[in-house]
């Protein structure tokens with residue numbers, strides 16, 4: 343199996359992504375490193391532990407990463423899980439440590455894939471410490487489009503400096519908003535998957551319904567599973583079709599034209615990927 347570490351800020355779509363990995367034999371989930379983002383670090387870390395307990399994967403270590411100021415409670419709920427975090431079981435395991443850079447240094451092998459699905463603070467700190475990621479898949483950024491400001495996507499906006507470091511020196515595969523906005527887990531999908539996961543999506547669905555008039559692709563009812571799209575590429579390489587772009591990141595966290603060659607996921611067979619996710623996530 344492919345060793346996989348997920349760097350994450352759960353987060354509803356993070357939960358779908360983690361569950362997808364935890365239930366896929368193609369990957370060996372080596373650990374989760376948490377970061378602030380959708381909610382603060384205490385909550386993202388607690389959510390990671392609770393979710394793993396629900397998934398029966400208390401064997402997976404959780405490493406507490408960096409704190410920061412962002413927050414998307416309007417999308418993910420005050421607790422990051424649509425007010426439903428309390429429905430998850432206790433995880434008998436406590437956090438494994440609070441040094442994600444050390445965790446990467448100790449655990450990366452030439453085959454390890456890291457999927458970064460939150461603000462890129464932990465990843466940039468690791469790059470600054472001289473760590474090289476053999477394969478780094480990042481959910482973030484938008485080509486000429488944002489979801490937090492007009493031009494900036496949330497993960498890049500939340501730590502623009504870190505996003506810039508990753509674009510310039512991380513050799514990532516970027517899975518941008520342009521693609522993930524087309525990947526809508528509709529109500530039928532949500533009815534077919536693990537009800538504990540679906541139960542987390544209430545605030546998210548309400549948010550998208552409120553914003554439906556702003557964005558054509560969000561008109562269909564359901565949720566955007568941004569992070570799960572990125573993790574699917576870690577599980578089955580080639581799921582996403584990529585193209586190299588010359589990019590950089592500005593101070594706002596917007597992806598702009600620049601001199602750094604970056605692989606960008608542009609397309610996927612969403613009906614096939616949707617079916618794959620639905621099958622793996624159903625109980």
Ligand code: BDR
Pocket residue numbers: 353354355356380414417459460481489495496497568569
């Ligand atoms: C990204 O921002 C977060 O709200 C989601 O979990 C995802 O990682 C999408 O812009």
Ligand code: CA
Pocket residue numbers: 350351352353355356379380459460569
């Ligand atoms: Ca996320």
